[in-house]
């Protein structure tokens with residue numbers, strides 16, 4: 001079996017930056033790496049981005065607002081395809097799978113939208129658990145600075161409010177899922193990378209020797 005690692009955190013926490021650095025770190029050591037993300041790059045994931053992540057992240061399809069339940073089901077459907085078609089086969093082939101977001105994003109974000117946490121956990125029960133989930137924790141003020149250029153001014157306050165709830169939710173999830181470890185994402189890109197590598201060595205590689 002391979003190694004399954006997930007990076008989580010609020011928007012702009014540095015997940016994709018760190019996922020790429022970690023993939024390079026493993027590749028240098030001779031591992032075959034699959035770098036992936038959710039929503040995925042498949043037709044299903046692209047559909048979700050178009051349907052759910054447009055219209056000020058209000059979940060709008062053809063001009064009509066969809067329910068948060070339907071939104072959670074769309075993310076879960078994309079994840080089911082991700083797990084069955086990419087993650088499980090790659091792990092069986094002995095590869096390192098690094099995913100930028102996974103079901104913890106559904107728990108943190110869709111819970112922040114008002115859905116029941118137990119309902120979300122049950123919905124995502126099919127998703128195999130990773131060995132390590134790195135939670136890149138960052139104050140919302142800093143994340144908003146990092147992503148500001150990407151957002152419309154009118155969306156700014158609404159997004160900041162949601163991100164605050166999402167950050168709190170992630171910190172609560174750490175208490176429930178022992179595979180989740182917090183890394184201070186305020187540090188420099190290099191220091192964050194070093195902290196992640198230390199966790200990978202301690203939580204995964206030392207246990208495989």
Ligand SMILES: Nc1ncnc2c1ncn2[C@@H]1O[C@H](COP(=O)(O)OP(=O)(O)OP(=O)(O)O)[C@@H](O)[C@H]1O
Pocket residue numbers: 009010011012013014015016017018146147185186187188189190192
């Ligand atoms: N430790 C850091 N310090 C300062 N800037 C950073 C740091 N890590 C990443 N950045 C910058 O912050 C921005 C967001 O980073 P990145 O895209 O990696 O975050 P993300 O968590 O993947 O975002 P999203 O969830 O919105 O896709 C980028 O411009 C990146 O260069």
Ligand SMILES: Cc1cn([C@H]2C[C@H](O)[C@@H](COP(=O)(O)O)O2)c(=O)[nH]c1=O
Pocket residue numbers: 011038039053075101102103105106107109110
């Ligand atoms: C997997 C997943 C994602 N989301 C949200 C979180 C972000 O706001 C976007 C993805 O954007 P990114 O720039 O690609 O990180 O989608 C969610 O609400 N629920 C999920 O399960």
